[in-house]
Amino acid sequence: xxxxxxxxxxxxxxxxxxxxxDETLRVxxxxxxxxxxxxxxxxxxxxxxxxxCNGCELEIQALGNPLYNIEALGIRFVASPRHADLLMVTxxxxxxxxxxxxxxxxxxxxxxxxxxxxxxxxSGGIFGxxxxxxxxxxxxxxxxxxxxxxxxxxxxILAGILTAISGAAPAASTSxxxx
Amino acid sequence: xxxQWWFDQAARxxxxxxxxxxxxxxxxxxxxxxREEWRQATENMASGGGxxxxxxxxxxxxxESTVRAAFLADTGLLVLRLPLDRSDPCYPGIEHAFPAAMRxxxxxxxxxxxxxxxxxxxxWLRHVAWPASFQPLRDAVVPxxxxxxxxxxxxxxxxxxxxxxxxAVGPVHxxxxxxxxxxxxxxxxxxxxxxxxxxYTHKGIERRxxxxxxxxxxxxxxxxxxxxxxxxSWAYCQALxxxxxxxxxxxxxxxxxxxxxxxxxxxxxxDLGALGNDAGFAxxxxxxSRLKEQLLRATEQAFGQRYLFDLVVPGGTRVDLSxxxxxxxxxxxxxxxxxxxxxxxxxxxxxxxxxRFVGAGIVTPTLAAKLGVMGLAGRASGQGFDLxxxxxxxxxxDLAPKKFVRTExxxxxxxxxxxxxxxxxxxxxxxxxxxxPDGGHHWPVAAPQSGDWGLGLIEGWRGPVLLxxxxxxxxxxxxxxxxxxxxxxxxVLEHAxxxxxxxxxxxxxxxxxxxxxxxxx
Numbered sequence: 001x002x003x004x005x006x007x008x009x010x011x012x013x014x015x016x017x018x019x020x021x022d023e024t025l026r027v028x029x030x031x032x033x034x035x036x037x038x039x040x041x042x043x044x045x046x047x048x049x050x051x052x053c054n055g056c057e058l059e060i061q062a063l064g065n066p067l068y069n070i071e072a073l074g075i076r077f078v079a080s081p082r083h084a085d086l087l088m089v090t091x092x093x094x095x096x097x098x099x100x101x102x103x104x105x106x107x108x109x110x111x112x113x114x115x116x117x118x119x120x121x122x123s124g125g126i127f128g129x130x131x132x133x134x135x136x137x138x139x140x141x142x143x144x145x146x147x148x149x150x151x152x153x154x155x156x157i158l159a160g161i162l163t164a165i166s167g168a169a170p171a172a173s174t175s176x177x178x179x
Numbered sequence: 180x181x182x183q184w185w186f187d188q189a190a191r192x193x194x195x196x197x198x199x200x201x202x203x204x205x206x207x208x209x210x211x212x213x214r215e216e217w218r219q220a221t222e223n224m225a226s227g228g229g230x231x232x233x234x235x236x237x238x239x240x241x242x243e244s245t246v247r248a249a250f251l252a253d254t255g256l257l258v259l260r261l262p263l264d265r266s267d268p269c270y271p272g273i274e275h276a277f278p279a280a281m282r283x284x285x286x287x288x289x290x291x292x293x294x295x296x297x298x299x300x301x302x303w304l305r306h307v308a309w310p311a312s313f314q315p316l317r318d319a320v321v322p323x324x325x326x327x328x329x330x331x332x333x334x335x336x337x338x339x340x341x342x343x344x345x346x347a348v349g350p351v352h353x354x355x356x357x358x359x360x361x362x363x364x365x366x367x368x369x370x371x372x373x374x375x376x377x378x379y380t381h382k383g384i385e386r387r388x389x390x391x392x393x394x395x396x397x398x399x400x401x402x403x404x405x406x407x408x409x410x411x412s413w414a415y416c417q418a419l420x421x422x423x424x425x426x427x428x429x430x431x432x433x434x435x436x437x438x439x440x441x442x443x444x445x446x447x448x449x450d451l452g453a454l455g456n457d458a459g460f461a462x463x464x465x466x467x468s469r470l471k472e473q474l475l476r477a478t479e480q481a482f483g484q485r486y487l488f489d490l491v492v493p494g495g496t497r498v499d500l501s502x503x504x505x506x507x508x509x510x511x512x513x514x515x516x517x518x519x520x521x522x523x524x525x526x527x528x529x530x531x532x533x534x535r536f537v538g539a540g541i542v543t544p545t546l547a548a549k550l551g552v553m554g555l556a557g558r559a560s561g562q563g564f565d566l567x568x569x570x571x572x573x574x575x576x577d578l579a580p581k582k583f584v585r586t587e588x589x590x591x592x593x594x595x596x597x598x599x600x601x602x603x604x605x606x607x608x609x610x611x612x613x614x615x616p617d618g619g620h621h622w623p624v625a626a627p628q629s630g631d632w633g634l635g636l637i638e639g640w641r642g643p644v645l646l647x648x649x650x651x652x653x654x655x656x657x658x659x660x661x662x663x664x665x666x667x668x669x670x671v672l673e674h675a676x677x678x679x680x681x682x683x684x685x686x687x688x689x690x691x692x693x694x695x696x697x698x699x700x
Contacts, residue, residue, distance in 0.1 A: 051381075052696065053402045055402070055486055057355050058449070060355050062471075064464075066465050066468065077355060095309070095326075097379050098328060099328060100351050100379070130387065132383030133383060151488075
């Protein structure tokens with residue numbers, strides 16, 4: 001116990017400091033205010049891997065580490081779509097996941113947001129569309145914001161979340177396409 | 180006949196149409212066999228302690244087909260090639276000798292339309308999204324497919340008896356992880372049987388390869404399994420460079436080894452944190468995920484990427500390592516080394532953590548040998564094999580990496596092997612950075628001739644990654660088969676969970692941390 005406490009003390013709180021000098025944190029601060037305004041106290045996210053290579057998952061997981069400390073911003077990853085405000089979907093959407101993705105979307109209560117993560121989620125990426133894939137996430141469910149990158153960094157993913165809840169006019173590549 | 184006899188046969192027949200040395204890999208042979216020899220050789224491989232690395236098939240343009248099985252012995256690699264004629268495309272299954280072959284045979288039936296004599300007729304990678312009549316690796320034209328596909332009704336094996344019930348989990352999982360389905364048959368809290376169903380992330384990777392030029396295929400290989408991107412892209416480049424007899428600058432080989440060890444280190448740090456968390460010790464996750472983030476940032480400083488997608492390219496590496504990048508990595512891993520030593524003591528002395536780790540999800544060495552467990556999980560169950568030590572390729576021939584083997588086969592053993600390998604990777608990284616040869620990091624590579632065939636074999640952080648590559652006309656890819664060791668290890672998890680309680684499943688599962696995408700292809 002003593003060793004554990006000493007390790008915690010020695011590691012300190014590495015969460016990135018100083019909003020005035022750190023662009024990410026300035027964004028995060030705005031994010032927290034916006035979450036409070038739109039959704040009350042917290043934003044609940046359900047992550048769905050609809051066919052990814054696992055690269056995007058690693059960077060989404062990293063949001064939980066002490067440096068990004070996403071939970072301190074009032075954002076939580078939840079275990080059921082029924083608890084979620086926002087679906088974070090990685091792709092390309094495999095045909096074998098298409099039904100599961102649609103059902104997850106339907107199980108999420110309105111109003112809901114969808115953020116597609118990664119080049120594959122945005123465009124189908126290197127896998128494209130074929131006998132096994134439907135390509136971009138918006139080919140299957142409506143998407144509010146798409147964050148490109150292979151994989152996108154945790155900061156870019158965080159910025160995607162902010163864009164989604166700020167309700168800004170979506171760019172051409174992130175337009176809300178009906179399936 | 181014994182295992183070594185087949186290696187001798189291959190060496191003796193090398194240079195004829197029946198056998199050839201595989202370029203770029205030491206003591207690796209391909210041997211053409213008849214059906215009878217195929218049966219005999221696989222039995223000899225099993226009885227002689229050989230390991231099945233991969234089983235795959237190719238459909239030729241004129242209707243002829245080939246099935247290949249790659250085996251690792253202590254002395255080298257042997258690939259058996261069984262040509263099949265159109266009139267009798269059914270080949271002898273080898274699942275009685277190598278149980279892990281069953282799913283590979285089912286996948287071959289799904290993708291190439293070649294049936295084995297294996298006992299399980301169910302599809303594996305094909306769910307219901309495309310019809311059985313369409314063979315993605317045989318048929319050029321894709322039929323019109325319904326969207327969304329029909330509801331799937333897979334025939335899970337039922338378990339009956341008083342008080343037995345089922346828990347169905349997935350494909351969408353509760354964490355930020357890949358999709359798959361687990362069907363538990365349980366009594367009370369105790370698991371009687373687990374049946375997995377995978378294939379949800381099947382993206383048609385093998386067909387997609389044949390649409391890419393040979394000199395660009397490494398980009399797709401890098402995305403077969405994102406957590407093993409260096410291992411797969413290196414395996415691809417090794418296969419390609421072997422075929423075209425390309426020379427790779429020594430500096431590039433050392434940079435690739437640096438990248439592979441950084442990948443191993445990042446994954447092990449992530450897993451050690453997640454394992455602490457799954458044992459109810461959240462401090463472990465906070466500490467290890469912090470260390471992993473530091474490593475990823477140092478990696479980004481050095482190579483411009485947190486995960487090294489596309490660093491390994493045919494003929495070398497995409498970028499070189501600067502002095503400041505190298506210094507950043509060495510400084511980072513030295514601080515990580517000190518903290519990992521402290522955290523190991525904390526894990527080892529924490530009663531609650533030990534209680535969850537020790538005795539959970541045991542795979543005995545006997546079972547591990549029978550099932551052919553690969554890589555890290557194998558080394559935790561007495562299967563002392565590591566390509567870096569036993570069949571080293573450049574530059575591991577100069578690095579003398581240490582191998583860590585335990586025999587307990589439980590979660591604690593898989594944790595301990597990770598801790599040991601973290602320390603060893605840190606030593607290797609330091610050594611590689613300090614001894615990095617001078618010179619260029621990339622030399623041009625010519626596309627191989629049509630019909631050439633090559634193999635890549637790399638010890639990734641999970642275990643041996645194999646990639647078989649066949650050149651087509653005008654610099655195209657005729658066939659590429661990437662193989663992740665998760666194929667062998669997923670069925671082992673079904674055994675490891677038996678008689679454990681359901682709440683220990685996430686912990687046991689994480690202690691293997693197998694790939695879905697690398698398996699589903």
